[in-house]
Amino acid sequence: MPPLPWPEPQAAVVRPLVAWYRRAGRDLPWRRSRDPYPIWISEVMLQQTQVERVKDFFRRFLERFPTVADLAAADEAAVLQAWEGLGYYRRARQLHAAARQIVADCDGVFPQTISGLRALPGVGRYTAAAIASIAFDQPEPIIEANSRRVLARLAGDDRLLQGPQADEPLWQLAAELVPKRQGAGRFNQALMDFGAIICTPENPRCTACPLVAACQAHQQDRVAEIPNLPAARSIRQLQETVLVLRHRGRLLVQRRQAGEWWEGLWDFPRVLPAGVVTSGRRRLGEVTYTVTHHKVTCRIVSLTVDERPRPGRQERWVRPTELTELAMTAPGRRIAVMIASLP
DNA sequence: AAGCCGGGGAT
DNA sequence: ATCCCAGGCTT
Numbered sequence: 001m002p003p004l005p006w007p008e009p010q011a012a013v014v015r016p017l018v019a020w021y022r023r024a025g026r027d028l029p030w031r032r033s034r035d036p037y038p039i040w041i042s043e044v045m046l047q048q049t050q051v052e053r054v055k056d057f058f059r060r061f062l063e064r065f066p067t068v069a070d071l072a073a074a075d076e077a078a079v080l081q082a083w084e085g086l087g088y089y090r091r092a093r094q095l096h097a098a099a100r101q102i103v104a105d106c107d108g109v110f111p112q113t114i115s116g117l118r119a120l121p122g123v124g125r126y127t128a129a130a131i132a133s134i135a136f137d138q139p140e141p142i143i144e145a146n147s148r149r150v151l152a153r154l155a156g157d158d159r160l161l162q163g164p165q166a167d168e169p170l171w172q173l174a175a176e177l178v179p180k181r182q183g184a185g186r187f188n189q190a191l192m193d194f195g196a197i198i199c200t201p202e203n204p205r206c207t208a209c210p211l212v213a214a215c216q217a218h219q220q221d222r223v224a225e226i227p228n229l230p231a232a233r234s235i236r237q238l239q240e241t242v243l244v245l246r247h248r249g250r251l252l253v254q255r256r257q258a259g260e261w262w263e264g265l266w267d268f269p270r271v272l273p274a275g276v277v278t279s280g281r282r283r284l285g286e287v288t289y290t291v292t293h294h295k296v297t298c299r300i301v302s303l304t305v306d307e308r309p310r311p312g313r314q315e316r317w318v319r320p321t322e323l324t325e326l327a328m329t330a331p332g333r334r335i336a337v338m339i340a341s342l343p
Numbered sequence: 344a345a346g347c348c349g350g351g352g353a354t
Numbered sequence: 355a356t357c358c359c360a361g362g363c364t365t
Contacts, residue, residue, distance in 0.1 A: 047362070049360085050358080051360075090362085126360070145360070196359095289349095292348055
């Protein structure tokens, strides 16, 4: 793919951007140290998740798992519990597996090369470059939601940015801009703060932009059209029924299996387990939730269980108060809260 | 290359 | 309601 035609020299972007960052950059909890461990945790939490949402999760997670050794020694259930509500739970399982990999294969020493970082589950091209530049100041470029938008606008790149191949010219541009001797991590974080604060998706603050003189999109009055991203996928409607099974003050919860949504998290059953005899069916109401590109309307049915077989490995009969200790799915948690408030 | 995976905040 | 978000992995 041909490189982006763009006349501006590196200094016309890097100097004003870093100057802006020194003045207006965000004070974020994971910027207090150059330790790769908290930087790694923050980068994984930030995958497809906004900064404001991550802050509290990050603080609590580091309090609970202060070092990579603590994380490796933890049960996966504890890691999922710390992740509950953050979404994309595969990240939590991979984070845990990666911590064990670092302890087992690297003697607990965090990988310091791009290839070593990318060998960790859950660390892809962006995350490896982010850790390498921020923790180790290696001159690695990054392309993610913010820098993609900022660089596409600066270069006036109106191509449809669909698929990883389409990003290649932007990676190349980022590689040309990133400082080679020092300050790579600072520059990359400046790009992201700049995209989050000035060069926003809607109503970018071009009048306050220190890079406006270098911005091709602005000069051509095409800022609103760039980046040219594929249209969002349509949302599918689904119907579900959740069963709240009660037996002598206890409730049945099941752990979501591989291949299901929310693998590893606890939830109420959708179908009656074999061997369970019930009576006293009544409707408790409905919850509506959205998951990825599905909108699910979920009926909640309460049943009294007269006889029950022994629970399976992935099942537990728990007292309502015990639900607070389990990592639950978002709709499961909402239903649990609803049950607790029932007369 | 396309589909899959969460959840909440902003607009 | 719709869009957006410090992406990675599987098929």
